[in-house]
Amino acid sequence: MFETLSRKPNDPLLALIGLFDADPRPDKIDLGVGVYRDEAGHSPIFRAVKAAEHLIYETQNTKSYVAPEGDQTFLDLLWSLVGGHTATIHASGVQTPGGSGALRLAADLIRGTGTGKIWLGQPSWPNHAGIFSGAGLPVETYPFFDVASQTILVDSMINALERAEPGDAVLLHACCHNPSGAVLTADDWCRITAMIAARGLTPLIDLAYQGFGAGLDEDVAALRSIISAVPEALIAVSCSKSFGLYRERTGAVFAVASLQSASETARSNLVAIARASYSMPPDHGAAIVKTILCSPELCRDWSEELESMRHRLLALRKSFADALAGRWSNAVAIGSQEGMFSILPLSQTEVLKLREKHGIYIPTSGRINVAGLKRNDVARVASAIKGAVSS
Numbered sequence: 001m002f003e004t005l006s007r008k009p010n011d012p013l014l015a016l017i018g019l020f021d022a023d024p025r026p027d028k029i030d031l032g033v034g035v036y037r038d039e040a041g042h043s044p045i046f047r048a049v050k051a052a053e054h055l056i057y058e059t060q061n062t063k064s065y066v067a068p069e070g071d072q073t074f075l076d077l078l079w080s081l082v083g084g085h086t087a088t089i090h091a092s093g094v095q096t097p098g099g100s101g102a103l104r105l106a107a108d109l110i111r112g113t114g115t116g117k118i119w120l121g122q123p124s125w126p127n128h129a130g131i132f133s134g135a136g137l138p139v140e141t142y143p144f145f146d147v148a149s150q151t152i153l154v155d156s157m158i159n160a161l162e163r164a165e166p167g168d169a170v171l172l173h174a175c176c177h178n179p180s181g182a183v184l185t186a187d188d189w190c191r192i193t194a195m196i197a198a199r200g201l202t203p204l205i206d207l208a209y210q211g212f213g214a215g216l217d218e219d220v221a222a223l224r225s226i227i228s229a230v231p232e233a234l235i236a237v238s239c240s241k242s243f244g245l246y247r248e249r250t251g252a253v254f255a256v257a258s259l260q261s262a263s264e265t266a267r268s269n270l271v272a273i274a275r276a277s278y279s280m281p282p283d284h285g286a287a288i289v290k291t292i293l294c295s296p297e298l299c300r301d302w303s304e305e306l307e308s309m310r311h312r313l314l315a316l317r318k319s320f321a322d323a324l325a326g327r328w329s330n331a332v333a334i335g336s337q338e339g340m341f342s343i344l345p346l347s348q349t350e351v352l353k354l355r356e357k358h359g360i361y362i363p364t365s366g367r368i369n370v371a372g373l374k375r376n377d378v379a380r381v382a383s384a385i386k387g388a389v390s391s
């Protein structure tokens with residue numbers, strides 16, 4: 001059987017981790033995969049996560065299976081954080097292995113309706129297309145961001161979505177766009193929401209960086225207004241970054257509808273898809289999130305630590321944009337983008353030159369993980385980029 005297969009290439013973003021690890025240079029810099037790092041270059045465990053793990057260790061008395069939909073208390077608490085308390089919206093969730101698991105269940109659900117395609121912005125997180133086509137969902141694209149001019153292409157996006165048909169889904173990033181960091185204005189969100197509602201499209205909103213953009217509530221403001229303007233939506237939530245639980249694979253997918261029966265029917269389908277795939281979700285990360293969100297003290301500590309990360313990231317972003325000034329006319333835009341990423345107008349050759357000559361690792365797309373910078377690295381990285389581009 002295996003002789004019928006051809007070898008698949010490694011995922012380029014994940015392969016970059018191995019290349020970085022194998023590089024013996026002590027001053028190498030990893031700006032590849034999206035993890036938050038502190039000034040020492042470590043991806044820290046939140047204080048509240050450690051405290052919650054301790055409590056779980058002390059009190060957990062079984063490792064028996066969790067329910068197929070996961071832990072309902074975790075889902076309720078997570079939904080309060082994401083959706084707030086809107087009485088007219090019904091959200092039924094399923095705990096998933098990370099945000100990717102949530103996206104895959106959502107994709108399988110859309111595919112199961114037999115009608116829709118999914119519309120994906122360009123550029124987007126590289127794995128979006130893989131997850132959707134892996135589910136057999138036809139993928140169409142809309143322009144979203146022009147890397148050379150660092151501008152959002154809202155008019156082109158809306159024009160492209162004019163071709164979408166009722167029943168199609170549209171992938172949107174709730175905040176901290178990956179890979180561009182580009183920030184839609186309130187007016188942009190209104191136009192996008194109006195077009196989605198008018199054409200009968202279903203938003204699939206990817207929320208992977210809540211708390212890293214403008215703040216915990218601010219980062220879900222657009223999401224909350226879209227879901228109150230459309231009859232149905234799907235929300236894929238990742239706890240990887242917001243709780244620093246990357247390897248615990250913690251997330252959830254929520255089917256949101258104005259009718260409770262509709263959201264519950266959608267959830268029953270999501271549960272059936274999960275059962276036929278991995279049965280039930282891993283527990284540990286969700287137990288941590290539940291323990292934090294249940295405790296006012298842990299919750300306060302977690303949100304304060306997250307807020308300090310956000311402020312550090314903003315300062316890094318600003319100094320990086322300042323240090324790049326003069327290289328590109330619109331490098332200044334990088335300073336007003338948000339979240340972990342920006343995407344620079346670098347060619348593949350320039351990216352490889354940065355890697356080989358300076359030990360600076362970024363993917364060939366030119367995406368840079370600003371959260372991987374240290375204050376002392378900013379000038380060196382900016383100068384290497386300027387050199388790589390001009391030589």
Ligand code: LMR
Nearest residue numbers: 013032033034035125178
């Ligand atoms: C990223 O974009 O770097 C992260 O979401 C990690 C991943 O799985 O790609």
